[in-house]
Each structure stands twice: as structure tokens, then as C-alpha cells.
Amino acid sequence: MHTMWKGSISFGLVTIPIKLFAATENKDIKMRQLHKECHNPIKYEKVCPACEKTLEQDDIIKAYEYEPGKFVELEKDDLDALAKEQTKSIEIIDFVSLTEVDPIYFNRSYFIGPGENGGKPYTLLKQAMDDSGKIGIAKVMIRSKQNLAVVRVYDKGLLLETIHFPDEVRNVDLVPDIPENVEVNKKEMDMAIQLIDQLTTEFDPEKYHDDYREDLMEAIESKVKGEQITVSKERPKADVVDLMDALQASINDSKPKKKKKTTRKKKASSE
Secondary structure, three states: OOOOEEEEEEEOOEEEEEEEEEOOOOOOOOOOOEOOOOOOEOOOOOEEOOOOEEOOHHHOOEEEEEEOOEEEEEOHHHHHHHHHHHHHEEEEEEEEOHHHOOHHHEEEEEEEEEOOOOHHHHHHHHHHHHHHOOEEEEEEEEOOEEEEEEEEEEOOEEEEEEEOOHHHOOOHHHOOOOOOOOOOOHHHHHHHHHHHHHOOOOOOHHHOOOHHHHHHHHHHHHHHOOOOOOOOOOOOOOOOOOHHHHHHHHHHHOOOOOOOOOOOOOOHHHO
């Protein structure tokens, strides 16, 4: 696995040399855009609309538009100076319970591996967090951007998850037409809870698949072989208008999920 970042984790006066590895990968199927007539891939060029000139990378600078049409230029040296020593340090500021962090804040995950001579302090931090049931809230610079992050136990190692700063999460009040003070009668509520109970099971990520990606790959493979693409018909759905009828039809149509009887390992992430 490719090392994408080297540095250290610090909490208090303890410093642990570590490495970061991407914990997830994008499995989207990427399409190329071709010229319809000759089927050659289209090139995208950077062109200045005022000079009508094609630009090279050395001709391009970064700037911030502080007013419409007015820019302040930022040199690479300016940006590098702002990053300072933070570039290679993950500083744990606080320890909290994972249940206190709403999932809306989570962004991207990275596996944390120990660096040179970091095995013992790495293990110490992992076991201490596992036993205490706490996660670390930290700050880290990744690709010239400061990130708020969570450091937590994951399986047999540690995980870093970047999270949004509070001002990056929009206020739900901006969503129009969210209903308020709508009365729901007891029978509707009981039926809704019954339906949820019937569909409740233990989370098993292995059973979930990207159906669209799998179907798209099958279609591509069929095209490559010169075969006709076949699309499976969707299951017809009843045209139910009444809420009570919809709930009852859903209950009748669903079977109670089987819940696994397994002993789960204690993890800091579940505390």
C-alpha cells in the first residue's frame, strides 16, 4: 500500500512517528469523451479568454478574488510559509466519545501505520484509546489544507478521519419547506415502527453492492463482445396513495430480517 503522508501524532508531550495510507478508493467507472466523427479523445486546453492564448502551467498563478474582478496574488512561498511546521504533525487536542460526533462531519478516511521506532508508542495509544472508549480530535495539514480530524481505533490499528469544521456544515434551516408541527396519529406511528422493526438487522457491509456500477460493467463487457445489452425489468410497484395503505402494504411485503447472534469485539468506535 502506497504511503501518502509521513509525520507524527502528538498528544501532550508524547510524539509517535506514523505514516498515512488511503483507507478507501473510488470505484466509479470513468468515461472518456470522444469526437463523434473520428472517435479520438478530446483534449482540454487552458486558454486565457482575454488574450486568446493557450497557457502552459508556468503561465498560471493562484489568486483570491476579494471583490468581483479584483484579485490578490498568492505566491507558492507565501502558501508554504503559512503551512509552517504543522505540515507533518497530527496534534491531538482533545479526547471525546465517538457518539458525540455527528456523521455529517465525517469526510475521508486514512489508515495510520507506525513509522520508524514508532511501534511501542503506537500500540500504547491504540490500547489506551480502546480501553478508555475515547477518540482523539486533532488538526493536520494534508495537501496544503488544514483539516480537523478524528483519530480512532479501527480493527487492529488506528484510523484518521478528516472531518468538516463547523462553518463548513450548512444550517439545516436553509432547507426549504421542512414540515413542522405536523400531527401523526398513533396508528400510523405504530405501523411505521413495526415496519422499521421488520427491516432491522445487524450491519453487514459485505452484503451491499454498487448495483449500477456492476450493471454498467456488464453492459460495457457485452458491448466489447459485440453482444446486445439487456436491461432487467423493474419490479412493478403498487400505486398506493393513502399513507396507512402504503404502510400496511410495506409490512405485508417485507419479511422480518434475521438478526445475527454474534459476540462483537469491544472497540473504541462503539463506545
